[in-house]
Amino acid sequence: MARQLDYLTLRAIFARFAAADPAPEGELEHTNAFTLLVAVALSAQATDVGVNRATRGLFAVADTPEKMLALGEDGLIAHIRTIGLYRNKARHVIALSRRLIDDFGGEVPCSRAALQSLPGVGRKTANVVLNMWWGMPAQAVDTHIFRVGNRTGIAPGKTVDAVERAIEDHVPADYQRHAHHWLILHGRYICKARKPACGTCPIHDLCPFEEKTA
Known part of the structure; x- marks a missing residue:
């Protein structure tokens, strides 16, 4: 060191x-704060290239928490099966989508504490979203x-x-x-x-x- x-x-x-x-700019493809949050959550122990390949089809049909819940865990798994730890990640994405709707009006919050309160979202994921979407340092x-x-x-x-x-x-x-x-x-x-x-x-x-x- x-x-x-x-x-x-x-x-x-x-x-x-x-x-x-x-x-x-970051290399994870996204269209809004929600798709960025999901992409970053999926990227743990996976490459950006692999995540992008999986999420192009996913985000075409589920780019909001409401659409992600409608897709369901099995439907989500069908899109992200090529990503490591896809079952746990699918469970977290569905759970965080539900939390966003129930607690944040379907919007991705712009505070680190609120982001880290979401299932499967740690400090690193929260910081990426804060930096890339809201321009925070x-x-x-x-x-x-x-x-x-x-x-x-x-x-x-x-x-x-x-x-x-x-x-x-x-x-x-x-x-x-x-x-x-x-x-x-x-x-x-x-x-x-x-x-x-x-x-x-x-x-x-x-x-x-x-x-x-x-």
């Missing part, structure tokens, strides 16, 4: 991320961000919560809005787990990682 980078180095790193991709730490944060010193921490706090505490405020997506995309395509592409990394000279690849 690298030491926490200083403020000026962090500014330089995120300036480069911003120059390369000023408005990064919420930091959803997945395996990519955890790796990048620790490897580069951008946001070191022994737990995902510690990495989340490090991003909030140290990343310059004007870069907080998109930090989540810059770090995910960097980890997904450049700073990969087994063989990071250090030779094409835009922050190669600012990163203290000792085992850089050619």
